[in-house]
Amino acid sequence: MALAKLGVVVLDCPDPRALAGFYAEVLGGAVEGDGDWIDLKVPGGQALAFQRASGFVAPRWPAPDDSQQFHLDLVVEDLDAAEKGVLELGAKPLDAEDRSRGWRVYADPAGHPFCLCAC
Template sequence: MALATLDVVVLDCPDPHALAEFYAGVLGGTIEDQGEWVDLNVPGGQQLAFQAAPGFVPPQWPRADLNSQQFHLDLKVDDLDTAEKGVLALGAKPLDTDDRTRTFRVYADPAGHPFCLCAG
């Protein structure tokens, strides 16, 4: 028996609205802006939230010591090349995209959180 259910994934960041706009561009959905807290209601019922974090320091990828990646999002896409062009146009930065034979590529969102585009 589960003790809890997953409610929402929350990303700390310096500008919650800007990061919600980025992920809305990637995933679609509607934004509910509450100032220092912003919800993104993604099609299909999932939700991401973004919380203002003064002094935010983005994770470093890949790194095993201070400011290392603590988690990342895997985003399933139909076409890696098309999705890559889209996320780069929205402000993502490539982190590990050189090996084009793999079924995934690693990027950072505008606040520095790592995420992967994964071939679906």
């Protein structure tokens, strides 16, 4: 028997509304709340939350001396189309060398790493 159930994944960032808006464009869903805490209710999926962190420092990737802390794997039907979309929304490529793999690594506008993964 589990001791707990996952409630929400929370991303620290300097601007919660802006980062929630980025992920709403990528994943769909509704952005809710104001101020230092914003929720993204994703249809049929796990909710995400975004919390203002005034001293936020983005993780570095790849950095063998520093942890990336966590990353999101986002499953997509078409890697090229999804890549075009996230780049237009402000994502930055982190790992552009190997285009033959079934995943690609990016940073969201606040610097959190995430992967687009072919289904």
